[in-house]
Amino acid sequence: AQKVTQAQTEISVVEKEDVTLDCVYETRDTTYYLFWYKQPPSGELVFLIRRNSFDEQNEISGRYSWNFQKSTSSFNFTITASQVVDSAVYFCALTLTGTASKLTFGTGTRLQVTL
Amino acid sequence: DAGVTQSPTHLIKTRGQQVTLRCSPKSGHDTVSWYQQALGQGPQFIFQYYEEEERQRGNFPDRFSGHQFPNYSSELNVNALLLGDSALYLCASSLVGQGNEQYFGPGTRLTVT
Numbered sequence A: 001a002q003k004v005t006q007a008q009t010e011i012s013v014v015e016k017e018d019v020t021l022d023c024v025y026e027t028r029d030t031t032y033y034l035f036w037y038k039q040p041p042s043g044e045l046v047f048l049i050r051r052n053s054f055d056e057q058n059e060i061s062g063r064y065s066w067n068f069q070k071s072t073s074s075f076n077f078t079i080t081a082s083q084v085v086d087s088a089v090y091f092c093a094l095t096l097t098g099t100a101s102k103l104t105f106g107t108g109t110r111l112q113v114t115l
Numbered sequence B: 001d002a003g004v005t006q007s008p009t010h011l012i013k014t015r016g017q018q019v020t021l022r023c024s025p026k027s028g029h030d031t032v033s034w035y036q037q038a039l040g041q042g043p044q045f046i047f048q049y050y051e052e053e054e055r056q057r058g059n060f061p062d063r064f065s066g067h068q069f070p071n072y073s074s075e076l077n078v079n080a081l082l083l084g085d086s087a088l089y090l091c092a093s094s095l096v097g098q099g100n101e102q103y104f105g106p107g108t109r110l111t112v113t
Helices: none
Strands: A003-005 A010-014 A019-021 A024-026 A032-039 A046-052 A059-061 A064-069 A074-079 A088-096 A109-114 B005-007 B010-013 B019-024 B031-037 B044-050 B053-057 B064-068 B074-078 B087-094 B108-112
Touching: A003 A088, A010 A019, A019 A109, A024 A074, A032 A074, A046 A059, A046 A064, A046 A074, A074 A088, B005 B087, B010 B019, B019 B087, B019 B108, B031 B074, B044 B064, B074 B087
Parallel strands: A010 A109, B010 B108
Antiparallel strands: A003 A024, A019 A074, A032 A046, A032 A088, A059 A064, A064 A074, A088 A109, B005 B019, B019 B074, B031 B044, B031 B087, B044 B053, B064 B074, B087 B108
């Protein structure tokens, strides 16, 4: 069985601060995908990134960056120079490769960015 | 390019009643998955439909059933509603062979009283 742990329940930062959201996963499979989703107050889950287990390259997209380390089973997400619009709940998720595979989510981290 | 749509947005039902939620997948997608998200929790997988058949199921009782139509849209049915069924129900669509990338709809908020 797969498991995703997001130990940080809630994080509060002041605008322009950098913030890192932690994600630790468990799976016995060697091939899998990792995801990050953003859930604003409206409720819709917004896809941010997918990472293949074979690709440990870090990725940067604007103010967002992701650090994938198989050795520690972690897939952390950093927001640089946070903004109020970044306030949301962020979920890390895992799915096995294959045509029929569910997403296993963590419990989410609520990020509050204030002025 | 239309995204995933769900209806209704909100729903209030009484214990013991039955409810049907609907989902239209993103254009070009052929697979629909349903998730239940209780307040303050992460989404939990209910089941997935592909080619009009249930392909995978999570740990949910038989009161939860679904259907997929030839146009790939899907319904989630819940019978004999319990107070604990109150949650946000999310539909996600994907395309087979596209790295399990699932796109979510806005959800249906179900309240059982």
